[in-house]
Amino acid sequence: xxxAHADNxxxxxxxxxxxxxxxxxxxxxxxxxxxxxxxxxxxAAYAYGLHTQRADGARLVTSLAGGLDVLRDLxxxxxxxxxxxxxxxxxMLVPTSMLEGERRARRxxxxxxxxxxxxxxxxxxxxxxxxxWYLPWLAAWRLEGxxxxxQAAGLxxxxxxxxxxxxxxxxxxxxxxxxxxxxxPLVLFRLFPLAAGIVTxxxxxxxxxxxxxxxxxxxxxxxxGDCHECNGNVLDNGERCRRCGNPVWSYEWLTAN
Ligand SMILES: [Zn+2]
Numbered sequence: 001x002x003x004a005h006a007d008n009x010x011x012x013x014x015x016x017x018x019x020x021x022x023x024x025x026x027x028x029x030x031x032x033x034x035x036x037x038x039x040x041x042x043x044a045a046y047a048y049g050l051h052t053q054r055a056d057g058a059r060l061v062t063s064l065a066g067g068l069d070v071l072r073d074l075x076x077x078x079x080x081x082x083x084x085x086x087x088x089x090x091x092m093l094v095p096t097s098m099l100e101g102e103r104r105a106r107r108x109x110x111x112x113x114x115x116x117x118x119x120x121x122x123x124x125x126x127x128x129x130x131x132x133w134y135l136p137w138l139a140a141w142r143l144e145g146x147x148x149x150x151q152a153a154g155l156x157x158x159x160x161x162x163x164x165x166x167x168x169x170x171x172x173x174x175x176x177x178x179x180x181x182x183x184x185p186l187v188l189f190r191l192f193p194l195a196a197g198i199v200t201x202x203x204x205x206x207x208x209x210x211x212x213x214x215x216x217x218x219x220x221x222x223x224x225g226d227c228h229e230c231n232g233n234v235l236d237n238g239e240r241c242r243r244c245g246n247p248v249w250s251y252e253w254l255t256a257n
Contacts, residue, residue, distance in 0.1 A: 040141040066238030067199030074248035104177035116196035
């Protein structure tokens with residue numbers, strides 16, 4: 001898929017996201033440091049090799065991490081854009097409750113991405129024992145502080161639920177930790193779980209499934225295909241379109257109709 005985007009002048013790396021989220025991260029010094037992140041991913045690649053007897057663990061982990069990082073950061077950017085509009089750009093006071101809300105929202109989003117990624121891995125049988133192995137494996141290196149056995153079991157219960165129920169649980173949890181999320185366009189919440197599936201399909205080298213999930217997103221928001229830069233195509237994990245926001249579209253595109 002990367003070859004299809006060899007001429008990727010319009011594709012920005014995740015690090016180019018100019019959002020208030022990045023500023024908050026600097027202020028709050030949240031998240032794992034680079035060394036800890038690299039250690040976790042290395043261990044995850046090794047464990048993946050043991051479980052699947054495949055040799056592409058490092059590639060898979062790098063691809064998944066790049067894709068899920070972009071989804072999490074862009075989703076947070078969508079939500080915080082509303083907050084920024086509400087508070088104004090010149091406000092130098094960042095309430096502690098807002099920073100704490102951002103931290104908890106990030107974990108809530110990460111948990112949801114773990115659940116939705118597991119759902120597709122289970123449906124497509126990408127690895128054996130999706131609920132019992134893949135979910136705890138992903139949660140262990142994606143969630144800050146890891147996930148206890150009880151927490152992983154709770155996420156596995158969610159992954160076994162039907163889609164509307166999983167989404168309701170996510171929006172309910174997000175509203176509790178970050179009430180501002182209620183201002184985000186509803187279509188964002190319908191597109192987001194499909195985006196998690198696309199990232200997972202791309203990481204597991206299943207482009208046909210990724211394109212099918214994109215078609216499902218286009219059925220929800222046809223304007224996705226109108227972008228003259230990415231044409232609504234599935235991007236490689238870690239990339240995004242700077243014009244429309246693909247794989248998590250900007251507020252203007254989400255509210256196009
Ligand atoms: Zn685009």
